[in-house]
Amino acid sequence: MSYRPTDKTEARKKSQHALLLSSAIKIVSVRGFQALTIGALAEEADVATGTVYKYFDSKAILCSEVFRLGTEKEVQQVQLAAFPENSMSCEQRLTNAIAIFAERAIAGYRLAYALTSESVDPIIEIERRIYRQSYADIFETLIAEGIEQNEFRPQDARISASAMVGTITETLIGPVGPSTPSSTESQKNKLIKSIQQFCLHAVMK
Amino acid sequence: MSYRPTDKTEARKKSQHALLLSSAIKIVSVRGFQALTIGALAEEADVATGTVYKYFDSKAILCSEVFRLGTEKEVQQVQLAAFPENSMSCEQRLTNAIAIFAERAIAGYRLAYALTSESVDPIIEIERRIYRQSYADIFETLIAEGIEQNEFRPQDARISASAMVGTITETLIGPVGPSTPSSTESQKNKLIKSIQQFCLHAVMK
DNA sequence: CAATAAAATGAACTACGATTCATATTATTG
DNA sequence: CAATAATATGAATCGTAGTTCATTTTATTG
Numbered sequence: 337m338s339y340r341p342t343d344k345t346e347a348r349k350k351s352q353h354a355l356l357l358s359s360a361i362k363i364v365s366v367r368g369f370q371a372l373t374i375g376a377l378a379e380e381a382d383v384a385t386g387t388v389y390k391y392f393d394s395k396a397i398l399c400s401e402v403f404r405l406g407t408e409k410e411v412q413q414v415q416l417a418a419f420p421e422n423s424m425s426c427e428q429r430l431t432n433a434i435a436i437f438a439e440r441a442i443a444g445y446r447l448a449y450a451l452t453s454e455s456v457d458p459i460i461e462i463e464r465r466i467y468r469q470s471y472a473d474i475f476e477t478l479i480a481e482g483i484e485q486n487e488f489r490p491q492d493a494r495i496s497a498s499a500m501v502g503t504i505t506e507t508l509i510g511p512v513g514p515s516t517p518s519s520t521e522s523q524k525n526k527l528i529k530s531i532q533q534f535c536l537h538a539v540m541k
Numbered sequence: 542m543s544y545r546p547t548d549k550t551e552a553r554k555k556s557q558h559a560l561l562l563s564s565a566i567k568i569v570s571v572r573g574f575q576a577l578t579i580g581a582l583a584e585e586a587d588v589a590t591g592t593v594y595k596y597f598d599s600k601a602i603l604c605s606e607v608f609r610l611g612t613e614k615e616v617q618q619v620q621l622a623a624f625p626e627n628s629m630s631c632e633q634r635l636t637n638a639i640a641i642f643a644e645r646a647i648a649g650y651r652l653a654y655a656l657t658s659e660s661v662d663p664i665i666e667i668e669r670r671i672y673r674q675s676y677a678d679i680f681e682t683l684i685a686e687g688i689e690q691n692e693f694r695p696q697d698a699r700i701s702a703s704a705m706v707g708t709i710t711e712t713l714i715g716p717v718g719p720s721t722p723s724s725t726e727s728q729k730n731k732l733i734k735s736i737q738q739f740c741l742h743a744v745m746k
Numbered sequence: 747c748a749a750t751a752a753a754a755t756g757a758a759c760t761a762c763g764a765t766t767c768a769t770a771t772t773a774t775t776g
Numbered sequence: 777c778a779a780t781a782a783t784a785t786g787a788a789t790c791g792t793a794g795t796t797c798a799t800t801t802t803a804t805t806g
Contacts, residue, residue, distance in 0.1 A: 339774055339781060348783095370663065373763060384785040386766075395764065455660035458575065468711075489742070495712050495735040502711025503704040506673075530700040537694070538743035544751060544804055553753090578793060589755040591796075600794060 353391045356381050360402045365447040369456045372399070396459040403463045406451050410440055411470045418478045426482035427540065431532050433474065434504065438528045441508050453509045468505075472497040479539055489541045500535050507531050558596045561586050565607045570652040574661045577604070601664040608668045611656050615645055616675045623683045631687035632745065636737050638679065639709065643733045646713050658714045673710075677702040684744055694746045705740050712736050 339345060359381040363372050374395060378385045392398040418433040441448035450456075451467065475497035482488035507527070519527070544550060564586040568577050579600060583590045597603040623638040646653035655661075656672065680702035687693035712732070724732070 344773090345782080352783095374765080375763070378786095385764090386786065387784055389765070390783070455662065455666055457660065461660055491738060492731075492735045495732065496739055498712045499708040499736065499739045502707035502709070504707070505711070506707025507700050507703045526697075527700065530697045531704065533696060534701055534704045534743045537745070538739045540742070549803090550752080557753095579795080580793075583756095590794090591756065592754055594795070595753070 349391075352383075352387075356383075356388060356391050356398075357401060357405055360398060361406055361447070364402060364406065364450050365444065368446065368450045368454050369399070369460065370454065372402070374398075396457075399456070399460050400463055403451065403460060403467065406447055407467050407470075410437075410451075411467070411474070413440060414471060415474050418474050426478060426485055426487045427536065430475075430478055430482070430539070431536065433478065434500070434532050434535055435528055437471070437504055438508060438531060439524075441504075442524055449509055452505045468501050472501050475500050482539065487541075488539045491539065496539055499538065503535060504531060554596075557588075557592075561588075561593060561596050561603075562606060562610055565603060566611055566652070569607060569611065569655050570649065573651065573655045573659050574604070574665065575659065577607070579603075601662075604661070604665050605668055608656065608665060608672065611652055612672050612675075615642075615656075616672070616679070618645060619676060620679050623679050631683060631690055631692045632741065635680075635683055635687070635744070636741065638683065639705070639737050639740055640733055642676070642709055643713060643736060644729075646709070647729055654714055657710045673706050677706050680705050687744065692746075693744045696744065701744055704743065708740060709736060 356377065360372055360377050363376055363380055374385050374388050377398075378388055381388075388398070392401070414433050414437050417436040418429050420429065420432075424432075441452075451464070456464070472494075476493045479488060479491070479493040479496050483490055483493060507530075561582065565577055565582050568581055568585055579590050579593050582603075583593055586593075593603070597606070619638050619642050622641040623634050625634065625637075629637075646657075656669070661669070677699075681698045684693060684696070684698040684701050688695055688698060712735075
């Protein structure tokens, strides 16, 4: 006779799934996707390799979920900054959105690098495109609104939005590489200011 | 008694080396770095796998050379556009440099994707950073000159330069992905115009 | 042409990491 | 507690791709 599926069963299943995911995020945050092997994950989560497959049918699926988990909150924060409750100028909102994007990427540097730039297998590459696109979508909507409002110059909002995503990731990740960001608070602020200036000038009249 | 090293020997060595490199470029141009295995290369060049190792000590070295070969001419062309013989305004030169960069990337789309964005192993990732940096260096010098000349607004030339590299690669590669570019001549021109506009506005007063 | 250096061959070896599965452990039901 | 469902285990398997090397082929010298 089979067990009843509810009760602890479900709870434990979810908790194990969550444990594995957070262990995976931990590995990626410290050593990148490169280090995320089933073996390493099993060790980190203190389970056997086979157990991982009870919760994720394949490594590709695991990676997707890691990607989504690492990504969701980030995008949401930028979304909030771009479209806040109280009204603000598009210029101000764009400035804020860039700041949030950049600050969070700097704070969680290694993870941000893994999510935006680290070489990964093609399956994750697709997820990454979606990820970048969701940032681009936010910017695009905001830029379109700014054009509408006559705050920004007429332009292809779609392209300007992609350009900003490229600008932010390249300026943050590019020069520093997978090593530590190692910069003072004031250096960070200066960097973010420069990025904001660049993007703002690019879209403004 | 050992052979004399000059004569045909050297010539053949070089020609085989070149054959292997061009075969490798061909593979990468069509199917990306992902498809560049020693086996595939040997088949493409019509030699045995072991032969490849007579010309390249390791796959990493092979990849580096492929990368350099695929890259050198590109960077050089942008350099020429940015610093031509006859004098031009910085604005004009920047416009031209962006056009060259973009046009060439679109023309050799799959290769450009492989060189700028395809996931590759960490060894090549380092080469890639150098590659992107060499573009950024060109832009940086040009932007600095523009600031000096009072053509461009005061700004951190280093960051604006990285921003442009990010902008160009993300707008060209990003939305299209590893699939075919499949766009008409006029669409391409519009895309390039938009990128130029974005970058110019970003740096100008 | 004989002797031998150089180059080419490709099967075998190696390394690594994903995945499987027979077995063991743990949990639930009556 | 006995029966058995659910879960966990981890050694073994599989697949892929880089690398090696004993052997063969080709080229050069005298």
